[in-house]
Amino acid sequence: MxxxxxxxxxxxxxxxxxxxxxxxxxxxxxxxxxxxxxxxxxxxxxxxxxxxxxxxxxxxxxxxxxxxxxxxxxxxxxxxxxxxxxxxxxxxxxxxxxxxxxxxxxxxRRLEPPPQEVRTGRTSWWRHTKRRDAKAISHHYDVSNTFYEWVLGPSMAYTCACYPHEGATLEEAQFHKFDLVAKKLALKPGMRLLDVGCGWGGMVMHAAREYGARALGVTLSKQQAEWAQKAIAEAGLSDLAEVRHLDYRDVPEGDFDAISSIGLTEHIGKANLPAYFGFLHGRLKPGGRMLNHCITRQDNAQPSIRKGGFINRYVFPDGELEGPGLIQSEMNDAGFEIRHQENLREHYARTLEGWCRNLDAHWDEAVAEVGEGTARVWRLYMAGCRLGFELNWIQLHQVLGVKLDDRGEAGMPLRPDWGV
The missing domain is CATH 3.30.1050 (Nonspecific Lipid-transfer Protein; Chain A)
Structure with a gap:
């Protein structure tokens, strides 16, 4: 044969x-x-x-x-x-x-895995320590800012976009996503926003530029922080926006008017969700809102982490996905009153389609920048994730919570006022 x-x-x-x-x-x-x-x-x-x-x-x-x-x-x-x-x-x-x-x-002959594969070991009780989280984040995000510019496009937004209409471009959809978050948080000039897991500073700059908010972003990726600070300075937003290379758990300030978490919860770990949402609740003013935007799975019937899967070994070491119900329950138990949630699953499939198209358009340059093995990891990972969102293996939920004031008031409108 x-x-x-x-x-x-x-x-x-x-x-x-x-x-x-x-x-x-x-x-x-x-x-x-x-x-x-x-x-x-x-x-x-x-x-x-x-x-x-x-x-x-x-x-x-x-x-x-x-x-x-x-x-x-x-x-x-x-x-x-x-x-x-x-x-x-x-x-x-x-x-x-x-x-x-x-x-x-x-x-x-049993071959060794390719060098792009991460060996995190089996000591699960060490998962999500600050040191191990920093290594996991660095593995995924400190690839190359130039590489990410080619894949993500001008927005440098590495999270699910929100398409306002069928013909919207990827850049229009990323702008709309940041604007949707800002409107759900009811940002206004002078308000203080904390954006945890801020990536390359997209939400921070949007809040400062479009709403006049004073925005602080934190990320465990050194390359992201350096790129973001340079972009903030070039945009003339340094008086309003800042990105720090910092673990969110080490943010010293408090009394923020609003908090956004866009694509960080996947890295937190199920066991740490109570402390995570508790920390964010404690950093928020009474009456302040918190928007959690993260990849979820259909339900909690299966383990939240696939230790032997491709994604965990090559892309998101120690990543854990939870069902939307558990996310909302943990937010609720931390003191947030849940006011709104929506599933953007189809939007993430479209977002990934755009990223795949960008990578293919810059394939030779990407290979020269990060090596063929890493470029292949990304091509496979993004195409596979697009399929996963389309087939409802994974989902993307935005959950909006509010920290009630001393009188138990939420300060929310009678009906959502942030549009589509």
Whole structure:
């Protein structure tokens, strides 16, 4: 059996994918728009020794397997098939290559994961210490500001956008997202905003520029903080906006009029949510609002962290996703009165589509900047996440809470006044 036929046998002859291999074999739908090239026998070693889609990801990141055509479309066709690969399927794969000494030798060797894979260890009780959080954040965000500029676009917003209409561009949607947060928080000139996990300062600068608010952002990424401070100065906003390289737990100021947390809660950890929301509640003035914007999962039936999954190993070390109900419950128990929540799941799929398009447009430059292995991680991760949001494997919720004043009043309008 040829190597390409082995792959065809795993996913089925009807899959709209062509398979080619270094041994010259071809199978599947010939001349299809989607193609998988097995460039080395070691691709099989990763597939045999790694569970589900992780083996496919390792083979791709390491360069032993290549793809042609739109990555998102290819994943949509193949992910479910690879995740459902059983022990019997693996035996079939082994049987298919047993007569080839080269393949037999490659499969029998258990390869080390690509260097882009993070080894966080199994000491879960050390997860989310300040030192470990700093390392995890640095792994993901201190890649290259230039790389992020190509992927994210001028907004440098690395969180779900909110599309105001069907024809909106990514930049318009990111502006609308920041404006939606500002309106939900009822920002006004002179108000003090704390933005935790501020990234490259998008919300901080928006609050200062568009609403005249005095905004402080904090991030554990040194590269983000340096980029943001430079952008703030260039925009002439230094009298209103500031970004610090700081753990949110070390913010000394209090009595903020509003707090935004856009894309940080995923890094906090389930066990730390009470302390996290408690800290934010304590930094807020009575009558102040807090907006939590984070990726969630459908429910809490499954573990919040997939220790062996691709995302945890390559993209977000120690990341944990919770169901929206748990997020709201923890906010409520910390003292926030929940006033509004909405799911922006479809918006995140569109956001990722834009980021994938940007990466493909700058592919050669991105490879030169961060290396092909890292660029491959990002192409695979963003296309996979787009698929996850579309298929409702993951969601994105904004939850608005208010800290009641001494008389139990929220100061909220009778009906939401922030528009769509």
């Amino acid at each position: 040829t190597l390409a036929k082995v792959f065809e046998g795993l996913v089925g002859a009807g899959a709209p994918v062509e398979f080619t291999a270094y041994d010259g074999s071809r199978a599947g739908l010939l001349d299809a728009d989607l193609r998988v090239d097995v460039k080395s026998p070691y691709a099989l070693s990763y597939l045999v020794h790694s569970p589900g889609a992780l083996g496919l990801a390792r083979a791709y990141v390491a360069g032993h397997l290549d793809t042609h055509g739109d990555m998102y479309t290819l994943l949509r066709e193949m992910t479910q098939l690879m995740d459902s690969m059983t022990v019997r399927d693996r035996l079939r794969l082994l049987t298919g290559v047993i007569d080839d000494p080269l393949l037999r030798g490659a499969v029998s």
